[in-house]
Amino acid sequence: KQEVTQIPAALSVPEGENLVLNCSFTDSAIYNLQWFRQDPGKGLTSLLLIQSSQREQTSGRLNASLDKSSGRSTLYIAASQPGDSATYLCAVAGNTPLVFGKGTRLSVIA
Amino acid sequence: DAGITQSPRHKVTETGTPVTLRCHQTENHRYMYWYRQDPGHGLRLIHYSYGVKDTDKGEVSDGYSVSRSKTEDFLLTLESATSSQTSVYFCAAHRGERYGYTFGSGTRLTVV
Numbered sequence: 001k002q003e004v005t006q007i008p009a010a011l012s013v014p015e016g017e018n019l020v021l022n023c024s025f026t027d028s029a030i031y032n033l034q035w036f037r038q039d040p041g042k043g044l045t046s047l048l049l050i051q052s053s054q055r056e057q058t059s060g061r062l063n064a065s066l067d068k069s070s071g072r073s074t075l076y077i078a079a080s081q082p083g084d085s086a087t088y089l090c091a092v093a094g095n096t097p098l099v100f101g102k103g104t105r106l107s108v109i110a
Numbered sequence: 111d112a113g114i115t116q117s118p119r120h121k122v123t124e125t126g127t128p129v130t131l132r133c134h135q136t137e138n139h140r141y142m143y144w145y146r147q148d149p150g151h152g153l154r155l156i157h158y159s160y161g162v163k164d165t166d167k168g169e170v171s172d173g174y175s176v177s178r179s180k181t182e183d184f185l186l187t188l189e190s191a192t193s194s195q196t197s198v199y200f201c202a203a204h205r206g207e208r209y210g211y212t213f214g215s216g217t218r219l220t221v222v
Binding site for chain 1: 211214
C-alpha cells in the first residue's frame with residue numbers, strides 16, 4: 001500500500017526566505033507526482049506535475065524535484081511571500097489512484 | 111482544466127437521510143474520483159470510475175455508493191447519512207495515467 005509522508009507538518013518563515021518542503025513515498029512504482037496548494041476552506045490547485053521519468057519541474061518561483069528510486073520529492077519555493085501562505089500537498093499516482101500526504105502548512109510572515 | 115463543478119457547495123442534513131452529491135466535468139475525461147478530506151486524515155479516496163458504468167471502491171468506501179451513467183457526471187450517494195460522514199468532499203478527474211488530476215471546489219457536508 002502506497003504511503004506518502006510530508007515533513008514538516010507546519011512551517012513558519014519570514015518573508016523573502018527560500019524554503020524546501022519534503023515529501024516521501026513508500027512504493028517507487030509511480031507514474032507521476034503532483035504538488036498542490038490549498039488555501040483555507042478552498043479546493044486544490046495543481047502547482048507542478050512531475051512524470052516518473054523526469055528529475056524536476058519548474059514554474060516561476062517553484063521548483064519540484066523527484067528521486068523515484070529513493071522515494072523522495074522536494075518543493076523549493078524561492079523568495080517566499082505572504083501570499084504563499086497555504087497548505088501544500090504532495091500526491092503520487094501509480095497502480096492505484098492518487099494518494100496524498102497530509103500536507104505542510106506554510107506561513108510566510110511579512 | 112477539466113472544468114469540474116460540484117453541487118451543492120454546502121449541505122446540512124439529518125442522520126439517517128439519503129444524500130447525493132454531484133460532480134460534473136466538461137472535458138470528457140475518462141477517469142473520475144471522489145475523495146473526502148478530514149482533519150488529521152488528509153484526503154482519502156472513496157470511490158472512483160474508469161468509464162461509464164465502471165466504478166471501483168477506494169480506501170473508505172463503506173456507507174457510500176456511486177454511479178456514472180454519463181461521461182460527464184459522477185454521483186456520490188450516502189444511503190443513510192451518519193455523523194462520521196461529516197466532511198468536505200472533493201471530486202477529481204483526469205485524462206489518463208500520465209496526466210495530472212484536476213479537482214472541484216468541494217462540497218461541505220454536515221450531518222446533524
